[in-house]
Amino acid sequence: MFSVLVCDDSLVARKQVAKCLPQDWDIAVHFAKNGEEALVALKEGKGNLLLLDLNMPILDGYGTLEAIQAAGLNTKVIVISGDIQPEAYDRVKALGALDFIRKPVSPQMLVEVLEKFDILHSEPELSTDVTPLDPNIRDCYQEITNIAMGQAGDHLARIMNVFVRLPIPNVNLIEVSELHMMLSDIESHEQVTAVCQGFLGPGISGEAICILSDSSFEDVAKILNVEGEVDDQLQLELLMDAASILIGTCLSGLAVQMDVNFSQGHPIVLGQHRAITEIISMNKIKWKRTLAIELSYGLEGYNVQCDLILLFTEESMKTMNSKLAHLLEDF
């Protein structure tokens, strides 16, 4: 299978780039946090295409391009960066990059470039990858999340006078290790703050994690009409409020469709109220896989980037599937 490696030091950016990849493109996506990790992945054959950021710790984009040339690695490189000075463009071209896309990347821009270099249709292989989740069930979850999101977006838009860019929900069964990676990523990242909240319905239990990039705070304060300076204390409170609204609206949309009621626990700021390492080590044995629904919100006209991840236990899926049986009937 054609493999794409996304290399960026920011979690938000990595996810954003990955989400811009064409939905119907059958590829394996891999991630790297810096040039060094990217080189290791490339040597393992995990990147027929490399989407590369320039400013990164340890080994930056320029260094990575040099190393790729030096090692003669066979990969196509497209640079995605916020640094759009002409000099940067010339430098990366000279170092062998095919093209340069300015951040934030949009699906249209990415497709254009991929088409331009005929990457979309290169090495077309039939998919042999087995999805762990029944596609019908995945569709069904995706659909109910879409509807819930639509309602949530409508609420938010009307109350706060903002336009919510509705993401396509990403539904997956993820392993413990993947969640660990995600959580430790949040911890190692100073630019994001995460809130986690448990929720519970009859036969359904799970947790919602809301990740907000720190650059969003000022705009969140504006939207919530908070006046005065946003200090650390207020920042946290804002995060909790924003998270409660996002989690609450999304959960109630899901609850209506499944005809259940969710009760919510008190939200917890990850890393502050509870060390992430503690969560990771404590949960080691309790579960193996979890159903994850990932949503990436954006607000038009505001610099607000927010990821919402709903995690359901594997047992919950039985209840949920039976609640959603009427939607699955036709299959």
Added chain:
Amino acid sequence: MSQHLDDILEFHWMMDMLQTVDVGIVVLNRQYQVQVWNGFMESHSGKLPSDVRDQSLFDLFPTIKEDWFKQKSKPVFELKTRAFMTWEQRPYLFKFPNYRPITGSESFMYQNITLSPLISATGNVEYISMMIYDMTDVAVGKKQLEAIQVQITEAKERQQFSR
């Protein structure tokens, strides 16, 4: 008739339960006037339900900032979502004395508070409920744990230096 009587009896014990449950329950209308004030609130605040009924929350407790609280509860009324306040960020909203005035180490009660919408038969939210949980024991436990962690780190450092 006996069905009616049963209903009334049931209503009576339900109310009794709300009254005696060890969690603070307050119901507010859109003007933030108190509609329900259960036994927990009565005992801890010393204010009788008859004293607070239809009174504005902000008049009763001037320490609660009106703008802030309205901001906090706006999504509860408008979006029907819950809002939360945790003791880690705001140790208390109502300054109540510690439940254990003699053996307790803190002078006041740490509180977790949840605001939830009360949805009427017509689907509107005219009232919100406020639940006040006593988190003092958790807070004390966490403070002690943190103190011990600091002590351990210090002891380790001393050990390293003395070597």
